[in-house]
Amino acid sequence: MRSILLPLVLALTASAQEPALFKEIDPLIKELSEITGLAPLKKVQPAFIHRDKLKAFLEERLKEAVKPEEIRAEELTLKKFGFIPPDFDLKKTTIDLLTEQAAAFYDYKKKKLFVLEGGTDEMQKIALVHELAHALADQHFHLEKFIKSGKNDDNATARVAVMEGQAQWLMLEYMARQSHQSLRTNPAMASVLNRMSDGSGADYGVLGSVPLYLKETLLFPYTGGMMFQQALVLKSGNASFGEVFRHPPAGTQQILHPETYPDRVPRNPDLPPIPDKRKYKLVSDGTMGEIDHSVMLKQFGGAPELAEKWRGGRYRLVEDKHDKHTVLSYSVVWDDAASAKKFFQFYQRVMLEKTVHGAIDSTADTRVTGHSDDGKFILELSGDRVTSLEGLR
Secondary structure, eight states, X not given: OOOTTTTSOOBOOOOOOOGGGGGGHHXXXXXXXXXXXXXXXXXXXXXXXXXXXXXXXXXXXXHHXXXXXXXXXXXXXXXXXXXXXXXXXXXXXXXXXXXXXOSEEEETTTTEEEEETTOOOTTHHHHHHHHHHHHHHHHHHOHHHHHHTOSSHHHHHHHHHHHHHHHHHHHHHHHHHHTXXXXXXXXXXXXXXXXXXOOOSTTOHHHHHSOHHHHHHHHHHHHHHXXXXXXXXXXXXXXXXXXXXXXXXXXXXXHHOGGXXXXXXXXXXXXXXXXXXXXXXXXXXXXOOHHHHHHHHHHTTOXXXXXXXXXXXXXXXEEETTTOOEEEEEEEEESSHHHHHHHHHHHHHHHHHTSSXXXXXXXXXXXXXXXXXXXXXXXXXXXXXXXXEEEXX
């Protein structure tokens, strides 16, 4: 599922303040060039930004990058799947999250590296490494174009994981080098440092309180992307730093399981038709990747390992042209019929738990019907595919 966070390239790294820090830019870029084999093509332009101006800056960037109807569409879709509560304000929470998390960031539109004033973190140089990694990649691979070239939601998320994961890997490699180590020669260190830097929310009020889906999908490009980059570095060396941009992964499954890159391409299952479709207009239409299903299984108490059997997913959300009532058409295909059956059984629980007054009306081996606050639903199993229609009247 596409996230409105994706167009905003912000690093979840430590803060930086001292003007002297900018003197470190050229030496750090030189070191990053030596690590990656990517030569710097131009000077990186840094600038300070006051924290009290950050929120307004982010609101303006969000306004430039995402249309109001796109934010509304994502919010409605997340609510329909049960990932966020019915009264959740996605736009406000997104701005609050980024205001809390951002301390230094590279703006690929302005081609400028912004550093927040007011911080005293001793890790400021390490934060700068992450942002300079973005700047170096942007000079070679045009990050804005790279992200916008995503073919679907899951592909776009994978591309963000490429970008953030590579910057995170370079930041952690820099840290390892300070103690005369390297992630190339000590792979176990990669996992340890990745866990230490995951920013899981204990020290952040907003991140620690948001729904699981937002937390997981915000952190995934950094943590999942970093381990993906690690796997490719061990396999292809310096060539991997350009390879992931020239031949990006097809979806989040390849990020989560680097051994599937680049051969395993997600399937595109047919959606169940929506009755009386002329009554409705399209709200959103996209893909549901392994990362989406992984979070769903965690949130609703399913078996997390089932997500690895995911092979393709789609959804379409429409709304009544008159009263705005929404209907969801959803389809997901699995590696085998046994896995599909497990998900079919699991999704029955999802249908009941994501609503207040849900109930099953009829049940059979391959078809379940029921109702909720949102209307009627039909859940079906056909071989390796599970489909649902939700919100029917």
